[in-house]
Amino acid sequence: MYDAGKILIGLVIFLLLLTFPFWFSLGQASYESPDLQLPEDKEECIEDTEWMRKNHMQLLDDWRDTVVREGKSIYIGKGGKKYDMSLQKTCMDCHTSKEEFCDKCHNTASVDPYCWDCHVAPEEVANGQQ
């Protein structure tokens, strides 16, 4: 008794599971980093891009707590500039489209932030999408 057949089937199943990403991406266009729609009339964000990419979620979370719980609403950037702590009034003043900006990365990274449980996305509302 060797059960070679059963072992082979088991191995094949295991290898199929293991290589799932490889065959899942077969026939798909090669992956491109998300191409974000950037504001045309602004030069810089409230912090540098690199920092924002890694930390914006923390920043927004802090803003919410500071505004809602402490009643303060002025954020001073590292460059000394002052900003209103507001997702809609500050962030989305420039990054007007949730779809073209926020969602692009969030979708590819499979992140589902609950910002939009309360906030509305200006451009999408204007277009009657929400």
Add this chain to the structure above:
Amino acid sequence: MANPPSTDTVVKSIDYTMPRTDWMEDIPPQFIPNNYSNPAKPDQLEYFFGYKGAKEWLPTHEDWQLPENWQEIIYEGFRERLEKYRSLKVFMDICVRCGACADKCHYFIGSGDPKNMPVLRAELLRSIYRKDFTTVGRILGKLSGGRKLTKEVIKEWYMYFYQCTECRRCSLFCPYGIDTAEITMLARELLNLVGIQTDWIMAPVINSFNVGNHIGIPPHTFKDIVDFMVDDIEELTGKRIDPPINKKGAEILFIPPSGDYFADPGTYTFMGYLMLFHELGLDYTLSTYAAEGGNFGLFTSHEAMKRLNAKMYAEAQRLGVKWILGGECGHMWRVVNQYMDTLNGPADFLEVPRSPITGTVFQNASSTKMVHITEFTADLIRNNVLNLDPSRNDNKRVTYHDSCNPARAMGLFEEPRYVINNVCNHFYEMPEQTIRERTFCCGSGAGLNNDEFMEMRMRGGMPRANAVKQVHDQYDVNMLACICAIDRVVFPPLMDYWVPGVDVTGVHELVANALVMRGEKERETDLRGEPLPGKEG
């Protein structure tokens, strides 16, 4: 026989706190009287294995007289077995040392010796495997748990693979089902290759092979013993019975363990079989060629097991019986249930067993064609063909010990209980963690029931005895029933040591006590000659 120290001394000596040292450094083992079995004699090895050049040695000696190329022999033997037994290979590879088995072994519980933890017992072999058979082990050596095969390692193997009763309790709790019995069996095979074996195993093996049973009772003496029993039965019941021996054309071949016609209290169980068969008018025969159900080959090597087991089918074929009935024996049923058909089958000259009394077909034995006597009797009782008077056992307050092999290599739990409950009025179970699949070994299985090993036997039997003590204290239990001939030999001293006041019986002794035979005289005593309840006069 070395007398074991007092129970107090033994209990005080047990400590489950392990040393802070490295186990690989804790060698060589200390061989002192009472913790090892005597080695086999050179002529035994030569006779049975054709092993040449063996010399006398003792475990206490410095030099064990190993052959010159002993390392090579072990290495080759190991390699061969890794190919032949997937079990060995997988068990060598996948243990994670989670420790679930550590306190499941009766020898560990009774001794506190760290190397009696099943995981460490296996590591004794695994460490050599890693060093010699795995890439990582060859490179990393000790860091990956490998060590060199030295003469001290052989001594350690002898100590601890002959302190394992192959009861498989650890394998029940292992998340990967690693079976120390399998590891012990193969380690013992390796030791055989370099002439290391015990006398207590070799002697029964050779007797079984040559004469037909462990003790070497020749056929005419067997007949005398049966005649004595027939006389005793006549005295007890007034009925003369005539058990057939080597009768050609009988329907059923009955094979008991030899312990049941060799020593008390097994003899009463044997009388029980004979009385039951007579009462049924069963067309059966005993055999003096295949006169042994037990098989010490199981404790020697797979080949030895096959050589001894071959007699059963050979004799069934010669006598032209339809099927085989097997007696109350533990390790015999490991062999019959898990090995016989594979080793010596197919038994296509036999028929699917069918009880001639009730017509029940034993479908679960349709290939091997061998039925356990408690299956047979349970079926009889279920079909109401026996006239039973359980009150004759009223002076016995009974508990039941599941023997390791029928428990964990078969799953024979309800049949014996059903029989006992129908022939006794006072039955009490031991604590749940100590019965059925969790049952504890008697402490003397796998060929370790020799006298020189007595202290370890008492230690290994402690968990079982302790469970008996609990029902003895709580319910006045005075009788320990079992379905294993080795149990019946080793439990009396174990009970005397830990739980005085508890006797040992086979299930069919209880059956025979309760069995009202047609035309029997009024019984005054039970099979042992003790007055029946109400007849104490």
Add this chain to the structure above:
Amino acid sequence: MNALYALIMVLALVIIPLLGAGAAGWHVLFGVIVPYLAFIAFVLGFIYRVVLWGRSAVPFKIPTTAGQQQSFPWIRRSRIDNPSTRAGVVVRMILEVLLFRSLFRNARVRLFREGPQLSYGSSKFLWLGALAFHVSFFVILARHMRFFTEPVPVLFNWMETLDGIMQVGVPTLFATEIVILLALAYLLLRRLIDSKLRYISLPTDYFALFLLFAIVISGVLMRYFLRVDIVDIKTLSMGLIQLQPEVPDSVGVMFYTHLFLVCSLLVYFPWSKLMHLAGVFFSPTRNLPNDNRMRRHVNPWNYPVKVHTYEEWENEYRDKLKEAGIPVEKE
């Protein structure tokens, strides 16, 4: 001592990427070459080990029976703990593999010297710790699929949502990260504290635990403390999957450390006890039915042996047999 060796080895594994990818800046080596090689080593090693097991025979059917056998219709048999059918074996294996059925039986022995009295207390912590570790590990592995798939299948999204259901902190704290750290800590501490476990533990036992610890910690650091840009990481991981490797500049040394430790695990895995992942399926005491007496098991290397035949035996005992009135073949 054994634990110390293992700790040193794992620390060495941490230092390699810190120097190589951090100080020396060999990002292609640590981001592309090592992961590919490690994956190939894992797959080949895994297959090799399984095939090696497969090439050893299964000579006997030796299930450990943990319940009532099949005998009569009127005796309730234990279909799962003592299976006599293939379906029973499958269920037994599923319970064993997914729920650690055997480990669940665990009971701890205690000896009270007065009496003496042995007692067996149910002990489920090892079962719980082991299950917690394995389930967390599996969920974490599945969650990582978001880096290797595009679009991310909804199944993995659900898993992530479920894992982060407490909605604590930003990024959302995953329950499995807490659980796996606790489970690993438990598995490590019991080896260090319980004298029996300490006595049986090898350096490799600690090594596996420390390596897993290092992997989890580096992952947690990356997610919550030393932030990395996961969109760039996905560019790297998808490049690997689509065989068009690309190494974005901004991926930090923390990521390379995490990746290198995972690669170490992949390479180490097939040669270690971690192969119990596959081995559990090969255990003959669990994966075979107890139907020995119903269906004959064939041993592929069964061979004839020297037996003592009836004829030889009768020749030795004929006179005695006749004298005792026992029938013989030849007069």
